[in-house]
Amino acid sequence: MLNTAKKSARVMNIIHDSIVDGPGLRTVIFFAGCEHRCKGCHNPESWNYQNGSEMTVEQILAEIKANPITNVTFSGGDPFFQADVVIDLAKLVKDLGKNLWVYTGYTLEQIQVNNRYDELLKYVDVLVDGPFIESEKDYSIDFRGSRNQKIHYLSPR
Numbered sequence: 001m002l003n004t005a006k007k008s009a010r011v012m013n014i015i016h017d018s019i020v021d022g023p024g025l026r027t028v029i030f031f032a033g034c035e036h037r038c039k040g041c042h043n044p045e046s047w048n049y050q051n052g053s054e055m056t057v058e059q060i061l062a063e064i065k066a067n068p069i070t071n072v073t074f075s076g077g078d079p080f081f082q083a084d085v086v087i088d089l090a091k092l093v094k095d096l097g098k099n100l101w102v103y104t105g106y107t108l109e110q111i112q113v114n115n116r117y118d119e120l121l122k123y124v125d126v127l128v129d130g131p132f133i134e135s136e137k138d139y140s141i142d143f144r145g146s147r148n149q150k151i152h153y154l155s156p157r
């Protein structure tokens, strides 16, 4: 069992039963903090970590457990800017047997060469990657805001 009792993250919001952040019903954790600063970002208030509330890993996990039938999505902001605690949470989500999608403004290739970030990929079933690019905006594509963003299936689930 991970010793996560003292760890905490800055969280903008948690919503339950989302149908737009991956397939099926999902509990979505919107982590605070993003340094990509994409032009046309739909959620610029999430850039500042201080705009989020401090939540312990146990509190976030309790929200996830509260809804036993939903799978889980980490979004933001960009979860990778709080990679240390997000990796621990991802392990716990997988221990619950839930499917995990993660949204990031980084590309998969950038994450794979980053020693601090690549560990999270071990626990991610699906990564939706890339910055939001206004000139590529297309709300008709599933689960993404711009055409440059890609859905990477990292596990057989």
Ligand code: SF4
Pocket (backbone or CB within 6 Å): 034, 035, 036, 037, 038, 041, 042, 043, 044, 046, 076, 077, 078, 104, 105, 106, 130, 131, 132
């Ligand atoms: S990665 Fe997402 S949250 Fe961050 S600036 Fe880009 S669109 Fe906004």
